[in-house]
Amino acid sequence: MTFQSDESFAQKLDAEDPLRHYRDRFHLPIGPDGQPVIYFAGNSLGLQPKTAREAVVQELEDWARLGVDAHFEGRTPWYPYHEVFRETGARLVGANPGEVVMMNSLTVNLHLMMVSFYRPTRERHKIVIDWPCFPSDIYAVKTQIATHGYDPADALIIAKPREGEHTIRAEDVEATLDREGAQIALVLTAGVNFFTGQVMDMPRLITAARQHGCRIGLDLAHAAGNIPLSLHDWGVDFAVWCSYKYLNSGPGAVAGCFVHERHGKNPDLPRFAGWWGNDPDTRFKMHLLPDFTPRAGADGWQISNPPIMAMAPLKASIELFDEAGMTALRAKSEKLTGYLQDLIDRMPSDQYEVITPSDPAKRGCQLSILAHDDPKSLFRRLQSHRVIGDFREPNVIRVAPVPLYNTFHDVWRFAQILSAHR
Numbered sequence: 001m002t003f004q005s006d007e008s009f010a011q012k013l014d015a016e017d018p019l020r021h022y023r024d025r026f027h028l029p030i031g032p033d034g035q036p037v038i039y040f041a042g043n044s045l046g047l048q049p050k051t052a053r054e055a056v057v058q059e060l061e062d063w064a065r066l067g068v069d070a071h072f073e074g075r076t077p078w079y080p081y082h083e084v085f086r087e088t089g090a091r092l093v094g095a096n097p098g099e100v101v102m103m104n105s106l107t108v109n110l111h112l113m114m115v116s117f118y119r120p121t122r123e124r125h126k127i128v129i130d131w132p133c134f135p136s137d138i139y140a141v142k143t144q145i146a147t148h149g150y151d152p153a154d155a156l157i158i159a160k161p162r163e164g165e166h167t168i169r170a171e172d173v174e175a176t177l178d179r180e181g182a183q184i185a186l187v188l189t190a191g192v193n194f195f196t197g198q199v200m201d202m203p204r205l206i207t208a209a210r211q212h213g214c215r216i217g218l219d220l221a222h223a224a225g226n227i228p229l230s231l232h233d234w235g236v237d238f239a240v241w242c243s244y245k246y247l248n249s250g251p252g253a254v255a256g257c258f259v260h261e262r263h264g265k266n267p268d269l270p271r272f273a274g275w276w277g278n279d280p281d282t283r284f285k286m287h288l289l290p291d292f293t294p295r296a297g298a299d300g301w302q303i304s305n306p307p308i309m310a311m312a313p314l315k316a317s318i319e320l321f322d323e324a325g326m327t328a329l330r331a332k333s334e335k336l337t338g339y340l341q342d343l344i345d346r347m348p349s350d351q352y353e354v355i356t357p358s359d360p361a362k363r364g365c366q367l368s369i370l371a372h373d374d375p376k377s378l379f380r381r382l383q384s385h386r387v388i389g390d391f392r393e394p395n396v397i398r399v400a401p402v403p404l405y406n407t408f409h410d411v412w413r414f415a416q417i418l419s420a421h422r
């Protein structure tokens, strides 16, 4: 795809965009000039779908009108509420129905998955993670290692980019597995790196880990709703993600969890149990049947009954993804982000260095722009022009034009502001 740098070209791309009407289905924050801001922070907190409010109000009304009976008689009955996502949640990440459940939050799900899939032995107790790694994931991994009586200083292997490079090479992770695979219990990798925006070669890492007899899990915080995924076919053991970033389900939204079918069928896998993971046929036998019988599939990892008020915006949002489809969203996303890259590449100064891979297959929506001189003043300038992105120490500005509500004209305006800086 070749791009042009004038404003009318951006307007033409918007006019031709088959997804352009989705922007009207979101609330866009308005700047002091009365115009919508340039919202490039969908990788941090996605915007509110207009249907989210009515979805929450519906549950408040059903609660007022029906009380406890809304569990079965509500318009979206509460008792099986999590099943609303059985098909749509699975489609979103390329899973079979039953492999995905929406519950808890990301880090909680990561811990629950490690309870089942990090089963260290003296011979095999190490965990591999990728770098840079989000702090919450590091804390979770280190405390899991310590809980089992091992020393994170010895048991944690960090796969880093090579000296002078910003992103990780799959062959380097494979080399680590070749060297230490027999001692590695778990590989945990991002699907899309939060800092660099790199899409990891997930199928390749999954194959390599499994060849060495290691379990592998994915943190899809920056991948879910951003890039197409095929979790079932790739054969990953588990995956977790949050729903407030690309998935637009609101601050602290209920998160996602994938457990591959081959494990979902195994009632003997150790896990932390609660009544919502129990077989619904015996759940209400309560104290008469004190032994836990896990429900088959990812549902069997649920602990508590679902928070309905928090699930309602998630339902509204996932419906939008299901309607637009990840294939169409990805096609627009490649174009939007490609256009942004093109406009940055045209800038004469070498002040900016995009550290995100330039190959569209190796990135999602986000570009991470390293600003060589005075990055904080650049970030302040962007803020004063009502560009909403974010700054990551020491010198990286992350911007993510997203296909559901951003326009090519947003990208063009952003590039004008960026290139006018000094």
Ligand SMILES: *Cc1c(COP(=O)(O)O)cnc(C)c1O
Residues within 6 Å of the ligand: 105, 106, 107, 108, 134, 136, 137, 190, 194, 219, 221, 222, 242
């Ligand atoms: C956003 C993000 C988190 C956030 O964790 P929560 O449990 O949702 O607070 C964790 N890990 C990664 C990689 C993230 O990008």
